[in-house]
Amino acid sequence: MADSAGGQARGAQAAPLRIGIAGLGTVGAGLVKLLRGNETIVAARAGRPIAITAVAARDRTRDRGVDLSGVTWHDDAVALATDPDVDVVVELIGGAEGVARRLVTTALEAGRPVVTANKALIAVHGAELAALAERTGVPLMFEAAVAGGIPAIKTVREGLAADRLTRVGGILNGTCNYIMTAMRESGRPFADVLAEAQALGYAEADPSTDVDGIDAAHKLAILAGLAFGRPVAFASVHVEGIRGIDALDLDFARALGYRIKLLGLARRREDGVEARVHPCLVPEKSPIAQVDGVFNAVVVEGAFVGRLMLEGRGAGEGPTATAVAADLIDIARGSAVPVWGRSADGLTQIEALPRAAFHEEYYLRLNVHDRPGVIADVTAVLRDHGVSLRSMLQHGRAEPAPEDGTAGGDPSVPLVLVTHRTRESAMLEALGRIAALSVVIGTPAMIRIDPG
Amino acid sequence: MADSAGGQARGAQAAPLRIGIAGLGTVGAGLVKLLRGNETIVAARAGRPIAITAVAARDRTRDRGVDLSGVTWHDDAVALATDPDVDVVVELIGGAEGVARRLVTTALEAGRPVVTANKALIAVHGAELAALAERTGVPLMFEAAVAGGIPAIKTVREGLAADRLTRVGGILNGTCNYIMTAMRESGRPFADVLAEAQALGYAEADPSTDVDGIDAAHKLAILAGLAFGRPVAFASVHVEGIRGIDALDLDFARALGYRIKLLGLARRREDGVEARVHPCLVPEKSPIAQVDGVFNAVVVEGAFVGRLMLEGRGAGEGPTATAVAADLIDIARGSAVPVWGRSADGLTQIEALPRAAFHEEYYLRLNVHDRPGVIADVTAVLRDHGVSLRSMLQHGRAEPAPEDGTAGGDPSVPLVLVTHRTRESAMLEALGRIAALSVVIGTPAMIRIDPG
Numbered sequence: 001m002a003d004s005a006g007g008q009a010r011g012a013q014a015a016p017l018r019i020g021i022a023g024l025g026t027v028g029a030g031l032v033k034l035l036r037g038n039e040t041i042v043a044a045r046a047g048r049p050i051a052i053t054a055v056a057a058r059d060r061t062r063d064r065g066v067d068l069s070g071v072t073w074h075d076d077a078v079a080l081a082t083d084p085d086v087d088v089v090v091e092l093i094g095g096a097e098g099v100a101r102r103l104v105t106t107a108l109e110a111g112r113p114v115v116t117a118n119k120a121l122i123a124v125h126g127a128e129l130a131a132l133a134e135r136t137g138v139p140l141m142f143e144a145a146v147a148g149g150i151p152a153i154k155t156v157r158e159g160l161a162a163d164r165l166t167r168v169g170g171i172l173n174g175t176c177n178y179i180m181t182a183m184r185e186s187g188r189p190f191a192d193v194l195a196e197a198q199a200l201g202y203a204e205a206d207p208s209t210d211v212d213g214i215d216a217a218h219k220l221a222i223l224a225g226l227a228f229g230r231p232v233a234f235a236s237v238h239v240e241g242i243r244g245i246d247a248l249d250l251d252f253a254r255a256l257g258y259r260i261k262l263l264g265l266a267r268r269r270e271d272g273v274e275a276r277v278h279p280c281l282v283p284e285k286s287p288i289a290q291v292d293g294v295f296n297a298v299v300v301e302g303a304f305v306g307r308l309m310l311e312g313r314g315a316g317e318g319p320t321a322t323a324v325a326a327d328l329i330d331i332a333r334g335s336a337v338p339v340w341g342r343s344a345d346g347l348t349q350i351e352a353l354p355r356a357a358f359h360e361e362y363y364l365r366l367n368v369h370d371r372p373g374v375i376a377d378v379t380a381v382l383r384d385h386g387v388s389l390r391s392m393l394q395h396g397r398a399e400p401a402p403e404d405g406t407a408g409g410d411p412s413v414p415l416v417l418v419t420h421r422t423r424e425s426a427m428l429e430a431l432g433r434i435a436a437l438s439v440v441i442g443t444p445a446m447i448r449i450d451p452g
Numbered sequence: 453m454a455d456s457a458g459g460q461a462r463g464a465q466a467a468p469l470r471i472g473i474a475g476l477g478t479v480g481a482g483l484v485k486l487l488r489g490n491e492t493i494v495a496a497r498a499g500r501p502i503a504i505t506a507v508a509a510r511d512r513t514r515d516r517g518v519d520l521s522g523v524t525w526h527d528d529a530v531a532l533a534t535d536p537d538v539d540v541v542v543e544l545i546g547g548a549e550g551v552a553r554r555l556v557t558t559a560l561e562a563g564r565p566v567v568t569a570n571k572a573l574i575a576v577h578g579a580e581l582a583a584l585a586e587r588t589g590v591p592l593m594f595e596a597a598v599a600g601g602i603p604a605i606k607t608v609r610e611g612l613a614a615d616r617l618t619r620v621g622g623i624l625n626g627t628c629n630y631i632m633t634a635m636r637e638s639g640r641p642f643a644d645v646l647a648e649a650q651a652l653g654y655a656e657a658d659p660s661t662d663v664d665g666i667d668a669a670h671k672l673a674i675l676a677g678l679a680f681g682r683p684v685a686f687a688s689v690h691v692e693g694i695r696g697i698d699a700l701d702l703d704f705a706r707a708l709g710y711r712i713k714l715l716g717l718a719r720r721r722e723d724g725v726e727a728r729v730h731p732c733l734v735p736e737k738s739p740i741a742q743v744d745g746v747f748n749a750v751v752v753e754g755a756f757v758g759r760l761m762l763e764g765r766g767a768g769e770g771p772t773a774t775a776v777a778a779d780l781i782d783i784a785r786g787s788a789v790p791v792w793g794r795s796a797d798g799l800t801q802i803e804a805l806p807r808a809a810f811h812e813e814y815y816l817r818l819n820v821h822d823r824p825g826v827i828a829d830v831t832a833v834l835r836d837h838g839v840s841l842r843s844m845l846q847h848g849r850a851e852p853a854p855e856d857g858t859a860g861g862d863p864s865v866p867l868v869l870v871t872h873r874t875r876e877s878a879m880l881e882a883l884g885r886i887a888a889l890s891v892v893i894g895t896p897a898m899i900r901i902d903p904g
């Protein structure tokens with residue numbers, strides 16, 4: 001009802017902004033539904049209608065639940081960039097290279113504004129694309145590339161533009177958060193829960209981009225670049241996924257008052273910038289520990305604004321389409337924020353600090369032989385490397401081999417240690433020495449602890 | 453370190469954006485500190501320096517911790533609006549009428565962009581000011597008016613511009629949230645905690661704008677206007693504060709699995725728009741229940757984006773100054789979003805629905821005589837008004853009068869009832885009848901329940 005106001009009449013009369021959509025997967029189809037379903041709202045907010053004049057996708061026959069009659073169909077996505085009936089190119093193909101990169105580059109070179117949801121492309125080639133967009137004087141927008149429906153880009157680049165940001169990050173991959181939440185709640189192992197997530201459509205058939213942390217790292221690199229004013233070299237981001245998290249770790253974390261989340265963390269330090277993605281123990285009472293299932297959360301800290309947390313759906317047809325459409329409305333209104341929030345003129349990439357420079361508290365889980373002196377051996381190594389202990393946990397005793405001589409019995413027990421803050425270089429050396437001890441079986445697990 | 457990039461050099465060379473600040477209280481002084489302390493960042497983001505050329509405040513002698521030498525001082529704030537050395541007027545005086553209104557009106561009439569933190573002015577006169585700003589073609593920005601450092605305005609007006617929003621609201625007053633949190637944690641009564649909040653500077657000497665819900669209502673009216681595309685008539689917002697919340701209610705809420713928060717709630721319904729501020733029971737596991745102390749939280753729901761929550765500092769020098777400065781950067785960059793997110797042309801105010809149309813679950817606390825048949829009497833009235841009960845709680849028994857005939861003993865006991873969803877009109881009639889029962893002592897307490 002509120003939308004029947006007079007304001008939109010003017011918007012509806014102006015010449016439409018004509019868009020071409022490359023890629024008609026979930027997000028592309030969602031964008032068509034959003035622009036059609038909210039046509040009046042969008043026209044009022046944009047000051048003119050937004051019309052879909054062209055699309056590009058491989059399969060013309062697949063039913064996407066949207067009517068594309070009257071829309072020009074390009075089999076070659078790159079042709080959208082020079083279609084005379086397209087004012088703005090929407091790139092929803094994905095991938096840092098190949099067609100997506102050629103399409104975006106061609107469109108920017110031709111002076112066409114681009115809206116993309118492609119986190120890999122921006123994370124890897126964002127610096128050169130920004131220079132290109134600035135040279136031809138057109139916007140390159142990518143709100144949908146990070147955290148779906150959460151306006152994280154707009155918040156960091158515009159809402160907090162005046163502050164000196166010191167930290168940005170959060171829960172940036174819904175698939176991993178879903179898996180870790182389900183593992184915690186059900187006690188089931190990673191492989192089981194991953195298979196279930198795949199069946200439910202929360203994880204891809206090839207899950208590695210998600211579960212190995214690469215997707216989160218793309219998003220983190222973009223957020224860090226915006227927060228600190230210079231794109232971060234993607235190859236310098238330290239990335240660990242969640243495959244190594246054992247159900248045991250979730251239990252121990254709970255016993256210690258923590259939850260485990262895959263976090264992206266970027267921090268400004270005196271000597272450089274940290275940018276990394278890895279599982280973290282976070283205090284169970286911290287706001288970020290409450291963000292469960294497929295939800296994402298973005299945390300930003302600045303000297304003046306303090307701490308801000310944004311929580312919402314990080315993926316899916318509706319949320320991602322909302323982000324793409326918001327960029328289109330900004331373009332229709334004539335907004336012109338530079339790609340990295342400041343002039344690309346002379347803007348060089350920053351290398352993130354190496355992991356040896358990290359400085360954290362650490363959770364260690366070892367499998368040790370259940371015999372006297374083990375704890376003394378392990379703690380002596382830590383002492384020799386200047387690592388001081390905060391707490392220690394040992395659950396259960398080893399199961400003795402059955403007296404009847406049959407196989408069975410586990411000679412090892414888990415030993416969990418929590419350290420005070422220490423340099424990761426020292427921690428890694430100590431861990432190498434500990435793994436080599438004869439009382440330690442297999443590879444120790446190490447998870448960093450974050451205050452959340 | 454990251455700020456030494458080349459990008460800002462260009463910004464620093466361009467002609468500065470000259471601002472005049474009217475009002476040098478906490479936020480005004482904070483803005484001066486922010487613009488001076490982050491000068492390089494701000495110039496890089498804005499594309500040019502932002503320079504303070506004039507200020508207006510009553511007392512020239514007060515030490516505000518900032519150096520204002522070389523800045524023109526106006527004793528009459530309205531004179532800022534026509535100072536030839538001022539490009540943008542920043543209004544930080546406050547109040548819906550008087551000097552603030554005259555200053556903003558004069559500046560807009562003179563074609564000067566305005567940035568304000570004045571929630572009362574925008575909530576009450578936002579429709580006419582939008583029409584004026586549109587007529588003279590200048591921006592009127594007010595990010596700092598709602599939820600301080602949380603970019604709530606930008607999120608609703610730009611980030612979610614394409615979606616049909618169905619709900620907006622949240623914890624919009626940090627003073628009330630601090631008081632309710634402290635009451636819950638300490639078990640102390642409202643008056644005690646208020647006095648403490650005043651001593652700590654979290655509450656004003658005259659706390660009524662905060663504790664009676666008026667400040668939250670101003671913010672809610674603005675958010676609702678942005679979410680639904682038309683300003684909401686402020687007088688139609690239903691407002692209740694927190695003075696009536698008893699420590700007993702916090703205890704009963706806890707026993708029932710809830711917390712009590714002062715919420716602003718605006719909803720789009722088929723038959724109109726709800727806009728209201730009042731205490732609510734929210735489930736203790738809901739995200740908004742976790743937002744404690746002086747923190748604010750803004751919740752937005754839309755058909756496509758789903759549910760989004762933004763949490764951060766809603767007041768204070770740093771966060772509010774960050775919001776004002778973000779608006780200044782947007783203006784420097786040439787952003788031109790209409791005041792209510794769409795053309796003001798023909799934009800009329802909406803009247804919010806009356807409270808009789810609300811439809812909620814209700815928590816009722818009665819003081820009743822501890823005698824047989826009381827519950828039957830009370831529940832019969834509810835039944836007669838079509839109100840069905842979900843649960844009932846009674847703690848303790850009345851204390852009998854001492855046998856020695858001395859004074860003492862309390863003949864009454866609290867009785868708590870929780871209803872299923874019902875129309876507030878029916879609830880109010882039933883409550884009137886219940887209050888008149890001879891077994892009921894004093895005025896029943898009624899608190900609405902929100903899913904959070």
